[in-house]
Amino acid sequence: MASVAELKEKHAAATASVNSLRERLRQRRQMLLDTDVERYSRTQGRTPVSFNPTDLVCCRTLQGHSGKVYSLDWTPEKNWIVSASQDGRLIVWNALTSQKTHAIKLHCPWVMTCAFAPNGQSVACGGLDSACSIFNLNSQADRDGNIPVSRILTGHKGYVSSCQYVPDQETRLITSSGDQTCVLWDVTTGQRISIFGGEFPSGHTADVLSLSINSSISNMFVSGSCDATVRLWDIRIASRAVRTYHGHEGDINSVKFFPDGQRFGTGSDDGTCRLFDVRTGHQLQVYSREPDRNDNELPTVTSIAFSISGRLLFAGYSNGDCYVWDTLLAEVVLNLGNLQNSHEGRISCLGLSSDGSALCTGSWDKNLKIWAFSGHRKIV
Amino acid sequence: GSSCSRSHSLSEAETTKNAKSADIDRRILQETKAEQHIHKLLLLGAGESGKSTIFKQIKLLFQTGFDEAELRSYTSVIHANVYQTIKILYEGAKELSQVESDSSKYVISPDNQEIGEKLSDIDGRLDYPLLNKELVLDVKRLWQDPAIQETYLRGSILQLPDCAQYFMENLDRLAEAGYVPTKEDVLYARVRTNGVVQIQFSPVGENKRGGEVYRLYDVGGQRNERRKWIHLFEGVNAVIFCAAISEYDQMLFEDETKNRMMETKELFDWVLKQRCFEKTSFILFLNKFDIFEKKIQKVPLSVCEWFKDYQPIAPGKQEVEHAYEFVKKKFEELYFQSSKPDRVDRVFKIYRTTALDQKLVKKTFKLIDESMRRSREGT
Secondary structure, three states: OOOHHHHHHHHHHHHHHHHHHHHHHHHHHHHHOOOOHHHHHHHOOOOOOOOOOOOEEEEEEEOOOOOOEEEEEEOOOOOEEEEEEOOOEEEEEEOOOOOEEEEEEOOOOOEEEEEEOOOOOEEEEEEOOOEEEEEEOOOOOOOOOOOOOOEEEEOOOOOEEEEEEOOOOOOEEEEEEOOOEEEEEEOOOOEEEEEEEOOOOOOOOOOEEEEEEOOOOOOEEEEEEOOOOEEEEEOOEOOOOOEEEOOOOOOEEEEEEOOOOOEEEEEEOOOEEEEEEOOOOOEEEEEEOOOOOOOOOOOOEEEEEEOOOOOEEEEEEOOOOEEEEEOOOOEEEEEHHHOOOOOOOOEEEEEEOOOOOEEEEEEOOOOEEEEEEOOOOOOO | OHHHHHHHHHHHHHHHHHHHHHHHHHHHHHHHHHHHOOEEEEEEEOOOOOHHHHHHHHHHHHOOOOOHHHHHHOHHHHHHHHHHHHHHHHHHHHHHHHHOOOHHHHOOOHHHHHHHHHHHHHHOOOOOOOOOHHHHHHHHHHHHOHHHHHHHHOHHHOOOOOOHHHHHHOHHHHOOOOOOOOHHHHHHOOOOOOOOEEEEEOOOOOOOOOOOOEEEEEOOOOOOOHHHOHHHHOOOOEEEEEEEHHHHHOEOOOOOOOEHHHHHHHHHHHHHHOHHHOOOEEEEEEEOHHHHHHHOOOOOHHHOHHHOOOOOOOOOHHHHHHHHHHHHHHHHHHHHHHOOHHHOOOOEEEEEOOOOOHHHHHHHHHHHHHHHHHHHHHO
């Protein structure tokens, strides 16, 4: 039997060799990828998107939460939004009228994520209780106006950081968790269908913070983690990650597929957003802020979303900024944080309506805001 | 005409929706008001610092306690604790007998080795059997093996749970046919918390009116990156930080090269610096004083890097107080160093606790209650 010291030595040697291989891979990639999206677009004569301050305006402020807003999601069809807050509630809003249609007081108030089911009839949420709770919006409310939980998905051993329904499947949901895994659930039975990571050596090595399902091939999803990597998973083969994407130097808080499903974007505690190519694994572009003149702490990226065409990348930051990046030319075309009626705290979440005509942002200032494209830019 | 009536019915639908939305606003306001008077306390601390025991004490002291069904639910946990203990000791003896210079004293007799293998095997199983007379005989025989007793003395390097001795001394009772765990058994039982648990209580006796209401949260179940969720607790009235002061010579379960006290120091420092707690009061429990008291007579405080400048005085009771005051001062210094200058006036209290000592815990929470009232009246 090998002694502990021997094993530790072997482990150290293996780690060193992994790191050196990783470095060689990085160099090789750099050699192969002699440009980035920005430089390529410029050589192609592309010009930046120009944005007038009135092209995207705050048309509504959704007030009602008594704590920081942590998460939001739009319905695929109706213009409804569900939001989750530190006040321990989910609120369902009609984005066109600001009316609240439901308020759900949660048994565990420490909620971190929420999602609408594809049919808009139920919502899911998860948080520090390490579970994902499902509420059917058509359920009869009790005397106090509360909707009973219709199912609780338990099995994670750490907080549930994010949840998303598989497109067009009311009964399939994927969660990511502080226990370093993602799980595919059967919502009807409450059973775990597959666990991604954990025991398997190719899984994340730290908390998983976000996930995004490929809308064109719904068998594929990506997950972003505190281990500074993104991993690509095939729902049919849970035993190993299809690919691991390196590049970030901090927790990856947000990951979103690009509309074409061939690329994905990320937002991180290292202050940057990045664009990766799914198949080659190349990092195509880094979107980094100008260094702060007052030498303040670098704001971190909390949440990202792409416009319908993919030309714009919306990124929320911890200091209350919300940048609209030109995805091709890596320029900031607008900062919603500087506009009138902007949030007064960290932007914690954001998302586009399914038709792409409006953006919703949620903030630690307890409010949500609806930003609508106006003038000639109805949809970008 | 028809368009008019349609617009009328539309606006009626609209009115209903508006009324519903306003109704939701009212409900949220009511619920928020109803919660306002509740003081929220967050329990933090490194693993095994006694958070869960504090939690159980509160349930016993200020609530209805555990009913028989709840007590019974601890049976399998307690039996599992026995198997864990015996496995750690058995494996520990095997390792010590290989590496230590005076290794012969850790060699278990062949008969007992057989028992050790059998019992260690049980601990690894999901469907472990409950303790019975026969198994207890085995456990006892192994426990009484001189090599195991020698190993037990080295408990602090083996990640041996604090409940080890207590359960070993009560083996017969644990295996009785109609065994129902006692309150004390439950306090000693070790279960890993999952997720987050909360309890609402009022430290004043039930007959006294107008008692302050507290809600305590234990997040011990989240063993991951605290930075990713700590901000959810912005706005709690106070953080109760548990530090097991008896662990100054112990290493972390996850990383056997790291001293537990150093880990506690780093965690306390980190919590103090969190922006979300800038206005939060801090209550520090220097916990496991009972073990500390005994250990200090045998193991010098200076084995821990943080306390390496400690100078012992005379042995005995005086030494215990001296050492305790030294540790307390270290934590105080850390508090003032890690708090921003404009925040040093947030309430900071230190209490000497033994989470297993019901009277002491009761007294401590009454003191906390008084202090919280005073600080509230002062503002």
